[in-house]
Amino acid sequence: MPLFTAVPSTMTTALQLNARYKYQAAQADNTNAPKMTPTKTIAVYGATGAQGGAVARSLLQSTDGFHVRALTRNRSSPKAQQLAHLGAEVIQADGFNQDEMRNALTGAWGFWLNTDHHDPAFPTADGIDDTIYGQTLISLAAELGVKVLIYSTCESSTEHSLGKAIVKGMDQKNKVFRYGASQPGFDAVIGAIPGWYMENFLSPEYAGCFGGFPLQSDAEGYLTFSSPRLGGPGEVPWIDIEDDFGDIIHGLFLDPTSYHGQTVQCFSDTITFEKLTETFAEVTGKKARFVPQAAPSDFPTYGVGALEEIRDIYAFTQHMGGNFFGHPNAIETSKELKKASLKAKGQPDSKLITIREYFGKHFA
Template identity: 50%
Template sequence: MASAPAPAQKVIVVYGATGTQGTAITLSLLESKENFAIRALTRNPESEKAQSLARLGANVVRADGHNDDQMRAALEGAWGFWLNTHHHDAAVMEPNGPSDEDLGRRLVTIAAEAGIKVFIYSTCGSPAEITNGKAPVPGMDAKHRVEVFARQFPTFDAVIGAWPAWYFENFIDAEYAAAFGGFPMQADEDGYLTFTSPRVGGEGTVQTVSVADDFGEMVHALFLDPSRWHGRTVPLMSDAFSYEDMVGAFSQVTGKNARYIPMESYEDFPTHGDSVLVELQDVYRYMQNANGWFFGEPDNVETSQRLKDKARLDKGLEPQHLISMQEYFAKHYGGQ
């Protein structure tokens, strides 16, 4: 008796595959036991990051989101598409050029025309909607509009918004550390690793995710069961904590003196005219008007944990709990 034919291979296109989110998602999907083929898009296929993904089995393809012909070719014959555009990229910051929202809408349209069935977008809820217009965050609101725009295309079987919490990765980034007082890299004149920021408001905890440890697996799981998540914006997080608890945990892990100094107002957060810092100031205002919740709603680690569990089962790996703040610091600073 002849054996049943193997299921058709499903090609998943990962946009920006060498970026923080794209790398994590690509690495996780490459371990899937499903019949996925991963097409990793990058503007520079010769980079070490791109070549590393190629060695692991990804089909690395040159594609610039601003080049429609390259994107059409990159999406041809694909089943799934992961899209994450960077709204602080210089290419979408030109005064008379296309905005990040323009880019997102154009790529959504190209994906629909290419016959993509499962579209998953790195997005946000709308702070303007969550706060009834009190505290909009232009970049976040624009991303939400792109997600809503994508839902109008009947050719997609599933449109899913993946909303990452604040990155744990920020705490291993020197530029981010400098913007918040130096913690956890540079001591101040009193010898403390100081984190200074406005308070988040409300419950005073920060909803945070490790992209490398958890987020990639969560998105992997969304591709495994897309119909369940169709039409939803899914908040994805690893842990939530107060800034006081954060610096205390760091001190416990490293033995170094660390402290949190709150600012009186979100307006006290220095922006230096930098678009990223201007947005962070807006985000603090938003959170103070949303009970301190970045997601506009209470913590939901259960959903994130179930998604992580599903991806690890698909990869044949043992279950693993979402990484905590203290574990993250131990992993990156515990040996210092």
């Protein structure tokens, strides 16, 4: 029996969120709702964020008749204006405002959704957390006739580890995905699980939490990557969000029913921490090394929720023999989806980005 069979127990709180919106469907003014078009409209939630932006930009290049509706809280931001310049319909849509969300989802065929449980907005004063928030948006999409939902999710750490290595954020994401899959009316509901961001190597804040690599040298002159091991063979699945993730999601929108009810691993390359630092040294000529920490508890969190979750992920992967996705890394689906999206964009076939190529592009 699935772990999260009691989904309806959350509906009372979800309905409270709807009440908070103060939306009365019978009195709604839909004069500004977007009109139906002959193409398939895809609403991209968080279109100015990392994942949503990559999805929107890839879909905007498609020749398969997709119309991109970019949802953002700030239509005047530079990123929103860039999407408008590329041809997106930019829509003002705050997820806590049901009038705006109803307008944004009306007439949409597809819906890309990513919610952030580390957002300081959660929990709200009236108890709305990321799980309820995601479920409420999915309920609205189902009500408005959206046919394809792709949600950025995770596997259930509780299920895979039999309760021995729990990552709260992973379980929350998985619960939202399962809720979506339980809703009638969708033709396809897909969970997309991104690997570890290559883009984090460009962040000074990220580097500071992992020994300084690849931006800050230590006292011995090394760029040192310091963290616990992943467990098992230690093959970390890395994803280039900008170059690959959007294309992978694009590929799912091209053939959604084939992946209905499934979670899909989305990553570009697999490489251990040891090999990663060796590759960086080869590409850049700089001294780099991996210094393992003895246990997940040695990973510094500084009381920050996102870092505490990374610590818990290390405990989960070590318990799972290195399987970040809960299953062994399987890159073939990402390759196939990338190939399909490039074909839809009329671009030459190209492989997923490797760590070596990423380091060469940004650090060589």
